[in-house]
Amino acid sequence: MPEIDVAPSKQRRLLWRTAEVKEIIEETPRVRSLVLAVPDWPGHLPGQRIDVRLTADDGYQAQRSYSIASAPEAPQLMLTVERIQDGEISPYLTAEVRPGDRFGLRGPIGGFFAWTSAVGGPLFLIAGGSGIVPLMAMLRHRAAAKSTIPALLLYSSRTFEDIIYREELDQFAARDRELEVVHTLTRTQPVGWSGGARRIDRDMLADFGFGAKLHPKIFVCGPTRLVETVALSLLELGHERGLIKTERFGPTG
């Protein structure tokens, strides 16, 4: 495994590239994935993000950050975007955009919230809603690298229909004894649901998570409320501060 340089400050300036939408995948009623062709993409680490910049025909521009959903091993870059009501960019990316459309993109950005199999494990991932995106890049990388590092995903969604990447996660877990995926549904649960039925809390982290004695590498991503609660609970459960990395997508609640 080559050494990965996570100090992009030594790199050249991050260029704006032109991404072309190749394929669109409807993930849930509010979430879409975009598979992109990005010429001369320099590669990335699972967990890193990019900036998207849209340009209107009158020159007006707007930009936002999106995590990379695809593994570095994948042939094309994937983003996964959740539609935010009244948002400026996410409604465009989740409803208007179609194959052949183009927009500006630059990255990869961030090297702190990143994991590769070279970093080791166990790998403890905790996601809320679209916070799954950078963590999925880690799981896809782990699968592509045929890593047997023990991994656990605790994933909170509102309803069964809102679970992003549900089938792929099921498939990963079914064929991999070292990977466990635990879902919790905070709003409604289907009949016969055997997973969690509330927000992620300290008890849930204690019952399902890796214990602090295993020194897991922990990544938490989601809305600020979830990230705050989870990170504090993990500290209370004895996990080391330095092993807990967080990323927050949304505004404060």
Place this chain on the structure above:
Amino acid sequence: MSEPPISRGFHGRKKPEGPTNRVPPGQHLVSDFPVLSAGPTPQTKLEVWSFTLEAGGKLLKEWSWAEFEALPQTKIKTDIHCVTTWSKLGTNWQGVTIDDLLAACGLSEPPAPYVLAECDGGYTTNLPVEDLIEGKAMIATRYEGQPLEPEHGGPARLLVPHLYFWKSAKWVRGIQFREGDEPGFWEALGYHIYGDPWREQRYAGD
């Protein structure tokens, strides 16, 4: 890339809902207060909190919370700009300016040209001293009249509003004056060494 690609069907909000001369390029206005940080929020108790100024490895002065609160207080109303593209106008802060901290040490001018701000949780950020003095920066302890919440950097954060907001380091506990400009936590991870939003200095090399 010289000509940005036109995104078919994208119209955007057009004009930001506010005075355009206050919104730097690539930024958009928000009314809430998003949070960005890399790890668990430190929960430092005021009884053990302290603030230190150091120069050349030597301690200039250390304040307890009570001593710090007794320093001259300044209020700033200002716009803030986060590198993740949100900007928030007219935010109200209160705290102690760097000028007043230096004066409390009996210094008429800063002891070195650069600083590294140090924080709970191990974060650091680097700045030229010029950007901190003459009322340009403070150690803020109140936001909109209330004690600063931990998730926004409380009990105290650096406030350097004319630079991208990661420079306004949360949970700040001290400032080291230094002869050289060395990258802090985010700067070593690819963020711009200076971070001027008006020149859109987001990442290294911008």
